[in-house]
Amino acid sequence: MYRPTVAEIDLTAIRDNLRAIRAFTPLKTQVIGVVKGDAYGHGAVRVAAVLEQEQVRLLAVATPDEAVELREGGIMAEILVLGNSPADFVPYAVANNIALTTVNQATTMMYGAAAGSHTVRLHYNVDTGIGRAGVLADDATEEILCSATIPSVNIVGLYSHFACADSDPAFTALQTTRFAAVIREVRAGGLQPAMVHLANSAGLLSSPGVMLDGVRPGILLYGCPPVPAPTCSVRPVLALRTVLEIVKELPAGHGIGYGRTFITERPTRMALIPIGYADGYLRGLSNKAHAIVRGRFAPVVGRVSMDVCALDVTDIPAAVPGDRVTLIGEQDGLSVTAQELAELMGTISYEVLTGISKRVPRVYIDKSP
Numbered sequence: 001m002y003r004p005t006v007a008e009i010d011l012t013a014i015r016d017n018l019r020a021i022r023a024f025t026p027l028k029t030q031v032i033g034v035v036k037g038d039a040y041g042h043g044a045v046r047v048a049a050v051l052e053q054e055q056v057r058l059l060a061v062a063t064p065d066e067a068v069e070l071r072e073g074g075i076m077a078e079i080l081v082l083g084n085s086p087a088d089f090v091p092y093a094v095a096n097n098i099a100l101t102t103v104n105q106a107t108t109m110m111y112g113a114a115a116g117s118h119t120v121r122l123h124y125n126v127d128t129g130i131g132r133a134g135v136l137a138d139d140a141t142e143e144i145l146c147s148a149t150i151p152s153v154n155i156v157g158l159y160s161h162f163a164c165a166d167s168d169p170a171f172t173a174l175q176t177t178r179f180a181a182v183i184r185e186v187r188a189g190g191l192q193p194a195m196v197h198l199a200n201s202a203g204l205l206s207s208p209g210v211m212l213d214g215v216r217p218g219i220l221l222y223g224c225p226p227v228p229a230p231t232c233s234v235r236p237v238l239a240l241r242t243v244l245e246i247v248k249e250l251p252a253g254h255g256i257g258y259g260r261t262f263i264t265e266r267p268t269r270m271a272l273i274p275i276g277y278a279d280g281y282l283r284g285l286s287n288k289a290h291a292i293v294r295g296r297f298a299p300v301v302g303r304v305s306m307d308v309c310a311l312d313v314t315d316i317p318a319a320v321p322g323d324r325v326t327l328i329g330e331q332d333g334l335s336v337t338a339q340e341l342a343e344l345m346g347t348i349s350y351e352v353l354t355g356i357s358k359r360v361p362r363v364y365i366d367k368s369p
């Protein structure tokens with residue numbers, strides 16, 4: 001590693017966040033560890049290994065390849081693939097304790113046929129209002145009960161996903177009611193899925209009454225609550241850091257960066273830092289974000305370019321090349337959160353975190369024994 005730009009991942013924070021979530025959920029409710037999207041940019045295998053050590057029994061990923069990555073990385077816990085899987089993945093899934101998501105009878109038949117003489121474990125996804133994958137709640141009971149008779153499949157789970165748990169409690173309650181009806185009818189029809197699960201991070205925080213057999217927190221594990229969470233105290237896991245590379249005096253009236261979108265109004269000390277949009281420090285942060293240098297906030301001035309961007313350190317006279325810079329995270333008692341950067345760009349912390357590119361080495365810190 002020759003370039004000083006890194007994402008520090010505090011695995012102790014993952015452990016503590018998991019504990020906080022468990023303390024918040026009923027005893028009978030399993031916490032399913034959502035590690036899709038390379039664990040929201042934190043590194044799926046490393047995060048999964050910690051969750052597994054902490055007795056998380058089910059990990060959720062989005063794609064079959066993400067499941068393979070976990071297995072090849074030595075992760076043993078059961079995995080649920082939330083997205084679609086092709087037939088030729090089924091033998092691997094069967095042999096490697098990977099459960100798949102099904103959404104209708106046709107898909108269930110495809111999985112059953114591909115499993116052959118083995119049995120593939122399936123979770124049925126019910127669309128209670130998100131309008132993406134999943135069988136529509138109105139059709140769900142019949143589809144699920146018919147699917148259950150298909151050879152070589154075992155429907156071990158039923159789940160649904162909230163559309164707006166962070167913003168619309170009434171709709172969230174409606175989805176909950178619809179899902180409860182499907183569960184009731186499926187059970188009345190003679191199928192007893194071992195695990196029914198519904199709530200994502202915002203759902204479990206905003207409707208703690210609906211945690212069922214399992215909850216699927218993602219962003220909350222990474223310490224970025226999507227809604228205020230005064231009673232479930234988590235902290236950010238990731239810090240994005242670099243160092244000042246070049247510190248240079250510019251006269252008043254001098255442009256900084258492509259497009260000269262920032263013109264100095266005074267003699268200015270510009271500090272160049274080796275991070276840009278190819279690292280996931282996005283161009284939308286140009287002239288908006290600030291970073292922490294020597295206990296002060298230094299504004300990003302001019303456009304963020306692919307590999308570098310500039311800070312104004314005029315008001316931080318002690319700043320010199322080599323000084324530590326924090327773009328996301330805490331330093332010197334100050335903090336910048338992924339959520340704050342997201343708001344500057346009109347997006348969400350998820351996109352900021354998953355956008356940190358593979359050019360940025362992940363450095364792991366684990367203070368636990």
Ligand SMILES: *Cc1c(COP(=O)(O)O)cnc(C)c1O
Nearest residue numbers: 034082161200201216217218219
């Ligand atoms: C991503 C995802 C989650 C986790 O969502 P968060 O908002 O990060 O908690 C849960 N369930 C499903 C189906 C998902 O796709």
